[in-house]
Amino acid sequence: MRETRVYLLDGGSLELDGFHIFWNKGPAGAVRIPCYSVLVVHDEGNLVFDTGFDLAHVETVLPFERPGQSAEQTIPGQLAKVGVAPGHITHLVNSHFHFDHCGGNKHLSNAAVYCHEAEFRAADSPEPFEVLGYSDVSFAPELARRQAVAETDSALASVYAPRIEQISGDQEIFKGVRIIETPGHSAGHYSLLVELGHRRPMLFTADAAYGPASLDTLCISGFHFDPVASIRSMRRLKQIAEETGAELFFSHDASSYAGYLKAPGYYY
C-alpha cells in the first residue's frame, strides 16, 4: 500500500485588478496571482484537482490577464517533474470550470472527470457576467460543439472525449480524499480535503477563498455567481478547518503560495 502524497503543480500566473480579488474593496491596480493544480497520488488512483489555464486560450481570449506560463508550468510539464505520465491520471476533479481551472483537462485523456452538476449546466449556459470565465470549453468538446465554438470542430474533439461524471453533494473520491461543496464563486464549486499520514489534513479552498485575507474579512472575489452562497461557503471552510485541524491552502494568493511546497516536493 502506497502512502498518499500530495503534489502542488505550478501553473504559472495571471494578472487581475485588485477589485477582482477583493470585491468592491480593491484597492485598484494590477496584482499577479499564482495558478496551480493538485496531484493526489493515492492507493486507489491518481487524482488531479484542477488543471490551470491554457496559455494559448488566455493569450487569445483574455490577453489583458497577461498570462505567464512556461512549458514546465503546464500539466504535462509538471507531471513530468513528478514522474507520472498524463495517461496514468485516473481521476480528475474540477473545482469549477473557469478557464484557469480546466485549461489542462485535455491532457488527461484517460481520467474520469468529476464535476458538480450545477457547474456543468453553468458552463453550458453562462450568465452574461460569466462568459469570459467559462470561455475555455475545451474540457468538454461535446459542450463546445453545442456552443458552436469553431476550434473544437477541429482535431481536438476527435481525440479528446472525456467521461464526465456530474455529481452533487460532498463526496469521498478515495479514502481520506473528499470534495466539499462550496458554491457561490460559481454555481457548483468544490473544495478539496485530503487526509495524510504524517501531517494535518490539507484543505484546498479553490476559488471559494483566493487568499487568507479573503477568508479573514469574508471578502469574496469580484468574480462570483451567488455572493450570499459564497459567504456561507467561506464560513463552512472555516468550520471544517477548525473541526478537522486542516491547514488551508488558498487558490490565488502570491504570498501564501510562496510558502507552499511545490512539485517535485510533496506533502505526505
Added chain:
Amino acid sequence: MRETRVYLLDGGSLELDGFHIFWNKGPAGAVRIPCYSVLVVHDEGNLVFDTGFDLAHVETVLPFERPGQSAEQTIPGQLAKVGVAPGHITHLVNSHFHFDHCGGNKHLSNAAVYCHEAEFRAADSPEPFEVLGYSDVSFAPELARRQAVAETDSALASVYAPRIEQISGDQEIFKGVRIIETPGHSAGHYSLLVELGHRRPMLFTADAAYGPASLDTLCISGFHFDPVASIRSMRRLKQIAEETGAELFFSHDASSYAGYLKAPGYYY
C-alpha cells in the same frame, strides 16, 4: 381632478469607483454620481419614491464617498422648491434601503412607507458585504433599536415612528403609478412606472440600472445581492420599456441626469 405631475428632487452627489459602477469592468477611478428622489403629485395622494442620503450619515460613516449636498438638496429643501410641505406627503416608497435611497425618510413623518418585505428583512439582517449599504437605519427606528444603534436611542426614535407596509409583487399604488419588482441589486428592490397625461410613461429603474450603459451591456453595479436576479431584472426593465413605450430614467448616471428636468420643473 388634478393632473399627475412628476418632479425630480435633486439630492446631491456621491463619489464611487468605476469598479463599483461597472462590476468587474470599471475602469478604476473616481466617478461622481447624482442622487435624486421622485415626487409624484397625484389625485390620490402625494408620493415620494426614495429620499436620497443623509449628509451627516455619509460624512460620518462613508466619508470616502465624498458627499456633496446643499441644504436645498435635502428632501425638505426640494419640497420647499415645489411648494409641498413634508407633512403633506402621504405615500413613500423606497426602491430599497441602501443609505443613499432612504436617508431622508425621517422628514416625511406623515407618509405611509412602502417597501418590499424581502428588503426590510435584508436591512434588518444584512450580509457582511451589505453592512455599509444598509448603514443608515434611521428610516426605521424600531429596527435601529434592535441593532442597538446608539443614535436612535436619542431624540429621533421618539419623534419618528413610521408606519411601514411590507409588500411584495408588482403593485399599483395610485392609478397609473406602479412599482415593479426588480430584485438583485438588493434582496427586495422596486422600480417605479408612472403614466402621465401628456407624455410617454416614465420608468425609474432605481438601482436596477445605474445608467444606460449598464442596461445596454447588461453590466450590473458592483453592489449587488444576487447577480443572476439582477440580470433578470434588467431584462424585465427593457421589456417593460418596450411594451409600454416608457422612457427610462436611470438612478446614478451624471450624463443622463444632466438631461433630466429637475424640480421645480415637472413632467406631466
